[in-house]
Amino acid sequence: MLKRNKLFILLSIVFVLFLSACGNGSEHTSIKLAEVTRSLFYAPQYVAIEKGFFEEEGLDVELQTTWGGDKTMTALLSDGADVALVGSETSIYVYAQESKDHAVNFAQLTQTDGTFLVAKEPKPDFTWDDVKGSIFLGQRKGGMPQMVGEFVLKKHDIHPHQDLELLQNIDFANIPSAFVSGDAEFVQLFEPTASVFEKEGKGHVIASFGEESGEVPYTVFMTKDSYLKENPTHIEKFTRAIYKAQQWVAENSSEEIAKVIQPYFEDTDLDILATSIERYKNQDSFATDPILEETAWENLLNIMDEAGELPGDAPYEELVNTKIAEDIMNE
Template sequence: MNKKSLGIILAVTLILSLMITACGPKKAEEKTKVRIGEVTRSIFYAPQYVAISKGFFAEQGLDVELTTTPGGDKTMTALLSGGIDVALVGSETSIYVQQQGSGDPVINFSQLTQTDGTFLVTRKPLQGKFDWSQLKGSVFLGQRVGGMPQMAGEFTLKKFGINPKQDLKLIQNIDFANIPSAFVSGTGDYVQLFEPQATMLEKEGKGYVIASFGVESGKLPYTAFMAKQSYINKSKDTIQKFANAIQKAQNWVASASVDDISKAISSYFPDTQSEIIQGVVKRYKDQGSFATDGLIDEQEWNNLQDVMQAAGELKQRADYKTLVNNQFAEQAKKSVK
């Protein structure tokens, strides 16, 4: 075989190999990494864990890294400093950032929970029908000043004609993590608690849930996914995929049984008994705490600011269209089944 023939064969071989490579299976596309910072680890955020455990983020080509950044201030600091891309935190924090004059506003783009998540717990079993006026003259163990739980709590008390500063002894100087143990040890006649602590106290016979602050304070964007405007501007496709994954999780949670939801999120709560998880999921599902879509409507936004204003934590009302962007949630609701 002469050199010319050999050259032709090599050329044909090279062309064929390139054609086979081009027609063969493509290399899996690399996933886009998104760093989420959640304000706390809570069963209240069940749809987020469902989106991860059921692979809905992965289906959208996203590789999410979830970290817990305890407290709204720490979560917002991580977001503003670039330590995380997306924050799951109360919408009031975006208003606080605006009040401080940020040049890069924090935008709410997908709602996860639509009510307060705390409950009124009493030390003794309720005798007869509960009336909020029974709290007058009592010692009330509340939540942190300026936080959404405390604001929703005070809003509810005022709704029923109770002045939190005058009609009861209000205790607010106990760290969030220590509130349940403080109540168990004898502090307060009533306490405002998140789950699963409320259900756990009931199971232990050390407390009894008698009312829901979520039901009484109404619908509001209690917890939402948010990102800096600059991040959204350069990552619109990523934000849309993120909203799609959350919408699929919300659809799934809305139709799934309490047992199936509990199983889907159980790995995120390894130290919590399965019956406790089930009880908490049922309580939140029954009262409509899990948002069924990511849309934040203007009425919810105004209710949020009413709650903040009543607590004296709002310098001036924040424009709905400035801090809320529903375009991604709207598209997700239309396209995700």
């Protein structure tokens, strides 16, 4: 009788382990995610990973940083990534090339520009006219930071290529150091670099391009049209995890968010992370839901057109999918 009980217990354990192994194999899906850069601006994405929201959806997300819009889209289109987090303007550039399998924007992460105007010297009485005649260190031609920068300057009756000396020959990663060592009086910087410069006395934040330019689909999760059609459930689970993270970020303090995402910014002090996140929260940079509204899309097209970078038609109904996000929000 004792041997029979032992055998029953052993068989039960083996059966449970077998079911567990089968369950793990069927429930978890690998998603290759390419982010255009490592940025505090993408805080909700790191929250989704660190708080286990992807895992709750049965997703194993493999995050890679691809450093640049062109490289990120190459990774997506060549199946090096299933999902890309990148500026939505890149999907427009791909569509204009008459791609047979274009990229579809399905979940918005940030809804404003993420750069700040930083000056070498304090300017307590700053007006945009102060920029005229200056040496201005800009961003890459055709990228969202530069297009938004030019849009804001024109909004204040400043022609970026006539009324100032605009420098655009510096790689994105080297812009901060070039500003410190060079002659430029103004620069566009993302956080946490802007706050670090303030703390170290290397620069002074005097204006926000995000506040000046209004709502725009600045960084968006996208996938190929074919992947979306073949794997709708994967994208649905991915979007649900992002929505959970967006809500968590909206409901928690900048200090708490900073603690969660600090592993992604090990070289940055916790207080700088919190200050930077607070700046973004105060100007509503983090989208609180994944829906990319048509009005924001039209603002993007206007910004691109003003910069002379709009390559052609960019139909909202073909390049943006809101149904997945809407269904999730209505659950």
